[in-house]
Amino acid sequence: MKSLRYINKYFKKYKWRFLLGILFTVISNYFGVQMPAFFSESIDRFQSNLSLQTKTDYLYLALELGGIYMGFSLLKGFFLFLMRQTIIVMSRFIEYDLKNEIYNKYQVLDQSFYKKNATGDLMNRISEDVGLVRMYAGPGIMYTINLVVSFILIVTKMVSISPSLTFYVLIPLPIMSILIYKVSSTMNKMSLEVQKEQSFLSTLAQESFSGIRIIKAYQREQQVADKVSESAERYKKQSMRLVLVNAFFSPTIIFLIGLSSMIAIYYGGLLTFEKKMTVGGIVAFIMYVTNLTWPFASLGWISSIIQRAAASQQRINEFLQTKPKIKDDQTLTPLLEQGIVFEHVGFQYENAEQPVLHDISFSVKPGETLAIVGQTGSGKSTICSLVARHFDPSSGCINIGEQDLRLLSLSQYRNEIALVPQDVFLFSDTIANNLKFGSENAEQLKLEELRAVCKSAHVLHNIEEFEHGFDTILGERGVNLSGGQKQRISIARALLRNPKLLVLDDCLSAVDTETEEIILQELQNFSKNRATIIVSHRISTIRNATKIIVLVAGRITEAGSHTELLSQKGAYFDMYQLQLQQELEAKNTLS
Ligand SMILES: Nc1ncnc2c1ncn2[C@@H]1O[C@H](COP(=O)(O)OP(=O)(O)O)[C@@H](O)[C@H]1O
Ligand SMILES: [Mg+2]
Incomplete structure (x- = not known):
């Protein structure tokens, strides 16, 4: 009461x-x-x-x-x-x-x-x-x-x-x-x-509709129907x-x-x-x-x-009554021109038993590209979340120039950065609205600007093939894009924001290597005046980066440029050899 x-x-x-x-x-x-x-x-x-x-x-x-x-x-x-x-x-x-x-x-x-x-x-x-x-x-x-x-x-x-x-x-x-x-x-x-049984029943029905392909492929119709x-x-x-x-x-x-x-x-x-x-x-x-x-x-x-x-x-x-841990209560303007610096950052998820990041240090300045490689689960996405300040580090600190990120205005900071997450999310809306979603000045954006970023993300030709072009509706009641197309649209969305710091979290994974090459070329032009952090498990994606860090189980084991790392003949070198070999094999089977 x-x-x-x-x-x-x-x-x-x-x-x-x-x-x-x-x-x-x-x-x-x-x-x-x-x-x-x-x-x-x-x-x-x-x-x-x-x-x-x-x-x-x-x-x-x-x-x-x-x-x-x-x-x-x-x-x-x-x-x-x-x-x-x-x-x-x-x-x-x-x-x-x-x-x-x-x-x-x-x-x-x-x-x-x-x-x-x-x-x-x-x-x-x-x-x-x-x-x-x-x-x-x-x-x-x-x-x-x-x-x-x-x-x-x-x-x-x-x-x-x-x-x-x-x-x-x-x-x-x-x-x-x-x-x-x-x-x-x-x-x-x-x-x-x-009510409980009803919601269980509707979840069951819904799942069986969305998983209908799997159900049919494995011939599980009878089991599902029984359930x-x-x-x-x-x-x-x-x-x-x-x-x-x-x-x-x-x-x-x-x-x-x-x-x-x-x-x-x-x-x-x-x-x-x-x-x-x-x-x-x-x-x-x-x-x-x-x-x-x-x-x-x-x-x-x-x-x-x-x-x-x-x-x-x-x-x-x-x-x-839940209090957010990350509050927008500071007023100091972040000076991203001075770059972002990780100093001995460690991180542990709240419900986890062990830290996932240990002693991570690096810095990225405008014009530079930092690449992070590592196997699945090594903590790459966690670093990206920390950069976007979805969480604060458990130990160490993240600085913008000389200032601790926690003492800077969160809204101003988020305004200056763009994150393309690993799992793409697009709204059930037109392509144009999805692109404009992250931009403050969405109303004033011209079609030319949309076309330019889509060209950079190498997705313009796909969009133009659709009957309604930029007005094509996506999602359940609209056009279903392929994984690679979705990734490229979400890259374009980030570019449209014109951020000072761009974070790309493994967002080219569903794109073939040739297209990837083209996009990376375009991104290089785009990255001249801004800092870029790019995450990948593919070496081809990152070898032109200013600096590469290799992440193993949440620790940086190697750091340097592509050539430096190759000459060290460490884990990076092994990874490179392995991927080269796989690429060669793939080519041979094709030809
Ligand atoms: N929200 C979370 N809560 C607890 N553990 C998590 C969470 N997100 C990720 N992890 C764990 O943190 C580790 C690093 O994950 P992640 O940063 O996603 O790796 P990567 O992007 O390199 O594949 C993994 O072991 C993962 O299981
Ligand atoms: Mg990840």
Whole structure:
């Protein structure tokens, strides 16, 4: 319950709407209470009015009373409408604000947060959990106010007619609340299970669609189908149980209302007999009891809603209270003209047992290219992440010129660099928008500029072959590019940013050696005034670099230019020999 206090700030923000909502609830209930009272008076008038003699007299009276009754209904309905328009609309506003707050928080949090939390969880926080909190802020609050107001108004009226009858008639109502609370919480538990099974089922289905090629190639159709039908069977069983419990809901309520009405008729009848009450009074009582039913029924429902909302808000709060380790709270401008320097950098991932980098030192200045070679898992991508400041080093430091990177403005720094990651990501959007994505001045970019960078990344001819050129839509509903084409587009995207420091993390792996040669040539022209860090496991990619470092299990074992390293006849030399041989073999088999 405490966790829900967090959204009180939103109730404050929308306090006028909220207060108006309460006012409308009171007014609507006021008219609601007048109706049974008026109805009972009408009955008594029909019974006892001696001046009614002809049919027309009755007709006029009926029209008069009916008209007034309808007037009350309309007024009650109108204010009920306003009540929903204020409180439910307020809850939608709160939902909107809360979603934005969570999303903005997501944007601030760093990579280590995303490594720790599954995408599904992040999605659930912002959709399902916020949805449950909204149920509390809207319907939950609205029905609570409605319950309190209607209870006070109705019970006052009832007591004014007959205190003792009021007492007897109200006895079944708390029982109903408790029963409904029990039924609701059982249903909530069951529907959670149903939801879980449902999401398992849809993940299963989704995976079997995206993996259909593998499934067919390995002839695993039957196994997958069995798995799906098992899950569907469980889903069906759980749903049926839910339906069963659900089916008890209305009969229970109707039974208890019936009980109250019976008490009203029996005991009220006795009172009428003793001339302590009129027939109209009994009718009014039955109507009041019916009117009290829904608020009381909602009591059980409200408490289970509040419980679920509190649990959801608790999870949301945990996210909102997470502090990003890498903050953009410095103002000093990074002077990338002075180059980037790694000084004895060591790094260990948060959840890992061992450090992945040890004592890494190097420097790159504008105009220079630093190449990193090493086997898979040697820590190349980790170095790139450190350069992009997705993480901070565990030991040692990274400097821009003389300044520690941690003391410089993060946003300004990120603005000056471009990282082409190993696993390319393109949005389901046009090629042009994907290219412009990383650029501040995206709107002013001309087609000529897009063409120029695509030419450098050697992907322009591919784009021009598409019917819609730069307006070709990529992704699931658009064109599927080959791995190499995607890599080249993401290189072009980085070049378009015109960065002072360009980091290419093994991003030519899916490109053939000849194309690679062309791109590297182009990049050399591009790299004249900027620092470049290029990662590869292929020596052909990097041999023209100013400096090469060889990484083995997170340590630099050799460093120097291509010729220097060859003359050392160490690991680099062996790697070179091996790759030359493989290339030769490949050529021989082709020819
Ligand atoms: N987020 C992470 N958490 C824990 N360990 C990681 C993480 N990312 C990478 N590693 C580990 O760090 C080592 C270096 O990985 P990486 O830098 O990706 O190597 P490379 O790019 O050279 O293939 C590997 O052993 C890998 O398993
Ligand atoms: Mg890598």
